[in-house]
Amino acid sequence: MEQLTQRLLRYVKINTRSDEASTSVPSTQSQVEFARILEKECLQIGLSDVTYNTSNGFLTATLPSNTSKEVTPIGFIAHMDTADFESENVSPHIVHNYDGHDLVLNDEQQIILKVADFPNLKNYVGHTLMLTDGTTLLGADNKAGIAAILEAMVYLLNHPEIEHGTVRVAFGPDEEIGRGANLFDAKGFNTKYAYTVDGSVKGELEYESFNAAAAKVTFKGVSVHPGTAKGKMINAVKLAMEFDAMLPVDQVPEKTEGYEGFFLCSSLNATIENASASYIIRDHDKEKFNQKKQLMLQNAAKMND
Ligand SMILES: [Zn+2]
Incomplete structure (x- = not known):
């Protein structure tokens, strides 16, 4: 050991x-x-x-x-x-025989690993823990x-x-x-x-995985002075929101579990002129996974029409 x-x-x-x-x-x-x-x-x-x-x-x-x-x-x-x-x-340090209380990672900066925030710490009472200084x-x-x-x-x-x-x-x-x-x-x-062999809980053996893909969607707008924008401005912020709204509202990580697949918009940078959204798609079912990819492409094509 x-x-x-x-x-x-x-x-x-x-x-x-x-x-x-x-x-x-x-x-x-x-x-x-x-x-x-x-x-x-x-x-x-x-x-x-x-x-x-x-x-x-x-x-x-x-x-x-x-x-x-x-x-x-x-x-x-x-x-x-x-x-x-x-x-x-x-800068790692070791805690022997963990007592189940909050862990002070960094006294100076008062960085504390709280059991209230990470209740699974309770599973490691009596264990040896390796911690960082919280930075x-x-x-x-x-x-x-x-x-x-x-x-x-x-x-x-x-x-x-x-x-x-x-x-x-x-x-x-x-x-x-x-x-x-x-x-x-x-x-x-x-x-x-x-x-x-990768990080998870002790004793866990995974024998299957989901299909995953990432998508970067870019939107091109036209910036015009708002006072004279009628019929001219195309707001890339709105385009990005419109695109996201076309995806199934229930197929998101916060509303799915187990084998259910989802779309996750993981970042969105947007101005009137340009927007770019990053998505990840996951599904255990290969066919549903392909449908999800297809849907994103179809929606993009629709918006380009
Ligand atoms: Zn890993």
């Missing part, structure tokens, strides 16, 4: 924030540097085939089979980047996944009496910006099954 904690403490201090605006692979150089650190560590602990693929940003390695039985190889995958939030100078993210999503996978490999290497087949590991970039997996060389990974 101590070794796992130390590994995670080391990783969270390395800034690996991804950048949606970047066009490079990976989106940030810091992820390359982190991959190079992990590459060295994979070699140090004794993994084989340690390879950093510069074209997709994935680091892969192998724990060879130690059994004569025929066992299907499995893989474990985790992402190296962290979410789009302050990630410079992450940055921790990045346990997904440094914890990487640390857990590598410690598991260390454990298996130190316990050759535990028989296992070939285990492949992969650490990839840019999950948080929805791109990293697109370039993953699934064939080259050479396993029939692989698990993504």
